[in-house]
Amino acid sequence: MVYFSEIDRVKRSIIKLYEEDFYKIDKSGRLSKMYDSVPSQLSMNKKRYVISSATGKRTNDKDKEILSQLIDSRTVLICHNTADKGISLSSTSDHDAFKMYLSDTGLFTTLLFNSADKLHTKIYAKLLSDKLDANLGYLYENAAAQLIASSGNRLFYHTWKKKDQIHEYQIDFLIASNGKIVPIEIKASSVNTHKSITEFCAKYSLKIFKQYLFSQKDVDHKDQLLFKPIYMLPFVLDEL
Numbered sequence: 054m055v056y057f058s059e060i061d062r063v064k065r066s067i068i069k070l071y072e073e074d075f076y077k078i079d080k081s082g083r084l085s086k087m088y089d090s091v092p093s094q095l096s097m098n099k100k101r102y103v104i105s106s107a108t109g110k111r112t113n114d115k116d117k118e119i120l121s122q123l124i125d126s127r128t129v130l131i132c133h134n135t136a137d138k139g140i141s142l143s144s145t146s147d148h149d150a151f152k153m154y155l156s157d158t159g160l161f162t163t164l165l166f167n168s169a170d171k172l173h174t175k176i177y178a179k180l181l182s183d184k185l186d187a188n189l190g191y192l193y194e195n196a197a198a199q200l201i202a203s204s205g206n207r208l209f210y211h212t213w214k215k216k217d218q219i220h221e222y223q224i225d226f227l228i229a230s231n232g233k234i235v236p237i238e239i240k241a242s243s244v245n246t247h248k249s250i251t252e253f254c255a256k257y258s259l260k261i262f263k264q265y266l267f268s269q270k271d272v273d274h275k276d277q278l279l280f281k282p283i284y285m286l287p288f289v290l291d292e293l
Contacts, residue, residue: 100212128155
């Protein structure tokens with residue numbers, strides 16, 4: 054527990070330094086709010102990052118300018134929704150529809166379980182021993198985004214309407230490789246349901262190079278869908 058407390062103290066000091074620098078850029082505090090809002094917006098399973106959810110006010114041009122400064126700081130990773138299912142993912146990316154991740158998953162964890170007491174040390178212990186009773190899909194998703202970006206790939210995701218025209222399917226990440234695309238889905242635990250990637254690959258089978266579902270589970274496959282443990286993502290990215 055002592056080690057967790059010390060690690061958490063250092064991470065909180067880093068976040069404090071970030072926020073002090075953010076304040077130098079934007080004295081209104083909106084930049085800090087946009088940064089701090091990233092974990093909570095992901096945990097709510099939003100299909101896109103919403104600026105007004107972070108600032109608590111209606112979005113204006115100044116907010117968009119501040120957001121650009123946050124992105125330029127490289128403390129966050131931006132993942133654009135793309136309509137292109139081919140190798141030119143950037144040509145149809147929607148600059149108004151995007152998700153955001155933190156560039157450092159360790160800091161993401163601290164912000165996600167931010168509390169004033171010592172409860173966070175127990176949370177870390179449970180997290181590392183896989184005993185934390187929480188849906189951690191968004192935590193794995195942030196880690197995957199950090200790994201994909203560090204491998205030199207830009208981040209893209211894809212959404213489309215279900216037949217009911219109300220709900221949406223979503224592919225967590227799309228990567229171009231070998232003249233085709235690689236859809237990637239991230240799950241914290243259960244791999245029994247994977248409707249989005251199954252529907253996507255059935256619809257665009259001729260454009261798919263490989264398809265992956267990463268989770269805590271062991272190596273497996275179902276037809277063409279390859280199941281891999283999340284720690285193997287860097288090795289898969291090296292091969293693509």
